[in-house]
Amino acid sequence: xxxxxxxxxxxxxxxxxxxxxxxxxxxxxxxxxxxxxxxxxxxxxxxxxxxxxxxxxxxxxxxxxxxxxxxxxxxxxxxxxxxxxxxxxxxxxxxxxxxxxxxxxxxxxxxxxxxxxxxxxxxxxxxxxxxxxxxxxxxxxxxxxxxxxxxxxxxxxxxxxxxxxxxxxxxxxxxxxxxxxxxxxxxxxxxxxxxxxxxxxxxxxxxxxxxxxxxxxxxxxxxxxxxxxxxxxxxxxxxxxxxxxxxxxxxxxxxxxxxxxxxxxxxxxxxxxxxxxxxxxxxxxxxxxxxxxxxxxxxxxxxxxxxxxxxxxxxxxxxxxxxxxxxxxxxxxxxxxxxxxxxxxxxxxxxxxxxxxxxxxxxxxxxxxxxxxxxxxxxxxxxxxxxx
Ligand SMILES: Cc1cc2nc3c(=O)[nH]c(=O)nc-3n(C[C@H](O)[C@H](O)[C@H](O)COP(=O)(O)OP(=O)(O)OC[C@H]3O[C@@H](n4cnc5c(N)ncnc54)[C@H](O)[C@@H]3O)c2cc1C
Numbered sequence: 001x002x003x004x005x006x007x008x009x010x011x012x013x014x015x016x017x018x019x020x021x022x023x024x025x026x027x028x029x030x031x032x033x034x035x036x037x038x039x040x041x042x043x044x045x046x047x048x049x050x051x052x053x054x055x056x057x058x059x060x061x062x063x064x065x066x067x068x069x070x071x072x073x074x075x076x077x078x079x080x081x082x083x084x085x086x087x088x089x090x091x092x093x094x095x096x097x098x099x100x101x102x103x104x105x106x107x108x109x110x111x112x113x114x115x116x117x118x119x120x121x122x123x124x125x126x127x128x129x130x131x132x133x134x135x136x137x138x139x140x141x142x143x144x145x146x147x148x149x150x151x152x153x154x155x156x157x158x159x160x161x162x163x164x165x166x167x168x169x170x171x172x173x174x175x176x177x178x179x180x181x182x183x184x185x186x187x188x189x190x191x192x193x194x195x196x197x198x199x200x201x202x203x204x205x206x207x208x209x210x211x212x213x214x215x216x217x218x219x220x221x222x223x224x225x226x227x228x229x230x231x232x233x234x235x236x237x238x239x240x241x242x243x244x245x246x247x248x249x250x251x252x253x254x255x256x257x258x259x260x261x262x263x264x265x266x267x268x269x270x271x272x273x274x275x276x277x278x279x280x281x282x283x284x285x286x287x288x289x290x291x292x293x294x295x296x297x298x299x300x301x302x303x304x305x306x307x308x309x310x311x312x313x314x315x316x317x318x319x320x321x322x323x324x325x326x327x328x329x330x331x332x333x334x335x336x337x338x339x340x341x342x343x344x345x346x347x348x349x350x351x352x353x354x355x356x357x358x359x360x361x362x363x364x365x366x367x368x369x370x371x372x373x374x375x376x377x378x379x380x381x382x383x384x385x386x387x388x
Contacts, residue, residue, distance in 0.1 A: 017062035021157035022174040026181055030056045031386035032379070033168045033183035035160040036190030037064030039371035040354025040378075042143045043111070044187045047379030049150035053386050056181065057152060058170050060159040060190070064147075065140040067191075071368065076136035078119065079108040079372070080365035082127040088361045088370070089263075089329070096339035097374055104373045105129070111372065115142040128365050163188075163196045166349065185382035188352040189375065192328045198347050201332045202358050206325030208259040208367075213252035213271065215314040220305045221248035226298050229277035230257050233270040240264060243277055248302075251320050260362040262319055263329065269316040275302065275309040284310060327367050331358040341381035342374060349385055353378035 008016065032048040034041045037059035049055040057064060068076060083104045085095030098104035109129070112119060117139060118132040131138045147154065157173040168181045188196070195201045225247050232240045244257035253271065261271070276284055276297045288294050294303045294310075306312055319325070332352055336344050342357075344350045353374040361367050 014062065018157060018174045021062060021155070022172075024153065024155050026056060026153070026155055026179065027054070029182035030054050031183070032056075032185045032187065032382045033058060033181055034187040034189055034379070034382075035163070035168065036188070036193060036354075036356070037061070037154060037156070038067045038189065038191060038354065039065075039368055040356075040375035041187065041189030042147055043372050043375030044189055044351075044353050044379030044382065045152045046143070046147050046150050047376050048185075048187070048383040048386075049147070049152045051380055051383035051387070053185070053383035055150075055152045055383075056183075057147075057154050058158045058160050058168065058181070059154065059156045060173070060193075062156050062173075064154050064156060065144055068140045068143075069136050071136050071139075072130060072365075074136050075130050075134050076139045077122075077128050077130055077363075077365040077368070078112065078139055079105045079129045079369045080127050081105045081121075081129065082364075083366060083369050087364075087366055088359055090334055090359055093334040093337075093339055094359055094370065097342065097377055098370070104369050107376065108369055108372045111376065112139070112142070115146045117142045160190060160193065162194070163350065183349075184386035185349050185351060187378050187382050188332070188350065188356050189354045189378075191355045192331075193356065195332065196347075196350070199332055199336055199344060199350075202330040204328040204330040206319060206322040206327075207263045207329045207360060208326035208363060209262050209322050209324060210249060210254035210320040211252050211258050211262055211265055211271070212317040212320040213314040214317055216312065217305055218248060218252060219250050221302060222250040224248045224299055224302050225255070226275045226302055226309075227277060228257065229274040230261065231272040232261050232265055233272055234266065234268075239269070246273065246275075249320075252314070252317070254321075256363045259326065262325075263360065263362065265316045267316055267318050271314050271316060273312040273314075275306075275312060281310070326363065327360045328355055329358075329360050331356050334358055340377075341385075342378040343381060343385065349382075351378040351382045351385075 031053035032055045034057045037057040085091040088094035122128045158170040162169040228246045247254040354371040
């Protein structure tokens with residue numbers, strides 16, 4: 001049988017991408033320079049270019065849109081029909097940008113519809129939306145194709161180090177040289193990149209990650225999963241409660257509920273777990289009596305280690321696996337930006353979009369909704385500023 005062409009090795013692919021980045025020749029000046037070619041940056045660049053602005057994306061990585069590939073476990077939970085401003089850390093500012101109610105989700109879906117992406121719900125009773133292909137790569141590829149059609153220049157392997165008086169300074173990762181690009185408008189979309197002079201930021205900290213905990217034999221439970229109602233207690237008072245799957249790890253707890261709690265939990269807080277949330281106390285007691293333990297209600301391996309599964313508690317030590325955290329809390333203080341345009345009030349021509357701003361939300365497609373929608377607002381406004 002004839003063999004197809006061999007796939008390039010990682011090293012070959014890296015060299016190809018570096019060579020292609022080096023072959024991209026930048027103009028001296030541009031209407032809009034977008035710093036960071038992730039979710040928010042690509043959408044901002046598309047909107048700017050489609051509004052008639054010459055647009056360059058400066059991206060540190062060897063290719064644009066790579067962060068999208070890891071989202072939703074490789075499936076990309078791109079939005080949620082139930083986007084409420086209250087879900088964000090800064091609801092007033094978020095609502096001014098996103099619009100009321102489900103407007104943001106509609107805008108996101110219209111945008112991706114125009115990109116040629118088919119989308120659908122996770123399940124009938126779920127408001128989370130995924131590409132029908134179930135592949136995050138579909139989302140990235142339709143975005144890159146639309147950006148190319150719009151005439152966006154993607155300049156990869158260039159790390160932005162400064163923006164000042166309409167000039168963006170960057171380091172070429174393929175040559176080590178410093179480059180400069182004059183831009184009438186600059187959109188900051190580099191997530192946890194640098195903070196330009198003249199703007200203030202709340203320190204970045206990772207969130208949507210597991211929690212390191214103590215007080216349970218976690219080593220013995222490692223890898224076990226259970227449905228749970230989890231209550232976060234501080235000084236004996238309930239601070240939050242959510243139901244969902246928890247995953248026991250040797251260092252503590254993981255799972256979406258725990259990820260969400262990682263945005264607010266502090267060392268010393270207590271996590272109270274009801275591992276049989278769908279069985280009321282009375283039925284639970286009679287089942288335990290009938291079976292001799294809770295082994296008929298939840299995973300017997302968990303029952304063997306914990307005994308009681310209705311009221312299990314442990315103490316939060318801190319965040320864990322932060323290198324894989326899904327969001328960064330903190331970022332550029334939103335009060336410095338006009339929510340109608342996302343332009344910095346004191347730095348005309350400087351815009352921001354995505355996580356570089358101090359906006360974050362729990363799991364469920366909300367963070368990407370923010371990235372896409374803030375990218376649309378900043379990109380269109382950056383083009384209008386440059387063309388005015
Ligand atoms: C594993 C994982 C799964 C996730 N799953 C989901 C999900 O299913 N749904 C959801 O809503 N959210 C999800 N998120 C969160 C979501 O991916 C982010 O909120 C979103 O990508 C933020 O978009 P952004 O454009 O601000 O940042 P990014 O998409 O991270 O893009 C920032 C870009 O800027 C570049 N950059 C950084 N510094 C510089 C610099 N100095 N110069 C040039 N370029 C620079 C980076 O290389 C990167 O390409 C997930 C996150 C992770 C990590």
